[in-house]
Amino acid sequence: MSKPQKLSSENLQRTVSDISFELTKEEIDDLKLPTISEVENAKCECCGMCEECTPEYIDRVREKFNGKWVCGLCAEAVKEELEKNGGKKEEAVSAHMSACVRFNKYGRAFPVLFQAQAMKEMLKKNTLDGRRAKSISPRDKGGAKKGGIARSSSCIPAITREINDIKIAN
Template sequence: MAPHGDAMGGTFNFSRPPRLSNDSLQRSISDISFELSKEAIDLKQLPPISEVEDAKCECCGMVEECTPEYIDRVRDKYSGKWVCGLCAEAVKEEMKKNGGKSKEEALSVHMSACSKFNKFGRAYPVLVQAEAMREMLKKNKRRANSTSPREVQGGQKKGAIARSSSCIPAITRDMIDLTLAN
């Protein structure tokens, strides 16, 4: 166990640390205030953070938060119209689907599809589904009624591979010959 302070002999001299003068204390305070003011000046030199704005898609009406620079780039790309990322992908697909159609034509086709959907689709989703089923049936009927080069002019359809004769009589003949030989 450590000895008690009274038990220790007077060999150790406990002296107080020297007192700081007011000069050195004042200098410390001024150094700290200088550093703080220097940081405030550095903060003023930082570039301003660009604020985000709400941009509404001119096709579907979806709202996104974007910087003004991004909004300008998108408008330059799509002839002055702001288009969200989803509609931009749909426009690209429309361009590919119709053989490299111009961006303006693809954008107008997509915008008309969006406006048609926004008129009826949101209010009457069942009607939109019924219309889609009707379109699918129309396409299937057109495919079934389509004329191809393989079809005969008389209206009667002919198969792609025509059979000249049946192989069944030859097999039966071989089997009869086999049974007679036994």
């Protein structure tokens, strides 16, 4: 019969550290980890583009845009509309949504016609607003405008003179 093995202090220390590791491991396992939000596909109510977002983010966006989910690109367009109309969010969202609906209805099916219609509207807006290309000639009332380069004289007489000199020489 053999003698029982004597425990060394080193083996005893290792056993204690192994037990303490197991105890702390159980404590860590017992900790409740925060739930990870699943992502959902959210479809923009303006342009129809889909994005993967958490439900919390979708709720925040809906709060911001009167209950409508708007993608990042459309959100920027709505911000531009806000600046144009003086800060009325509901009007800005509806204006952008109607532009998107119109584009999706005609623009995708008939891109050339849509572009022609857009040019027509742009020209109509400019004439209604009284915006036209104006001369920056110093002869206009008020002199040269800021930011413009005013002509001091025309180059046409010099060109005409050169052409006449060439004709005379021939």
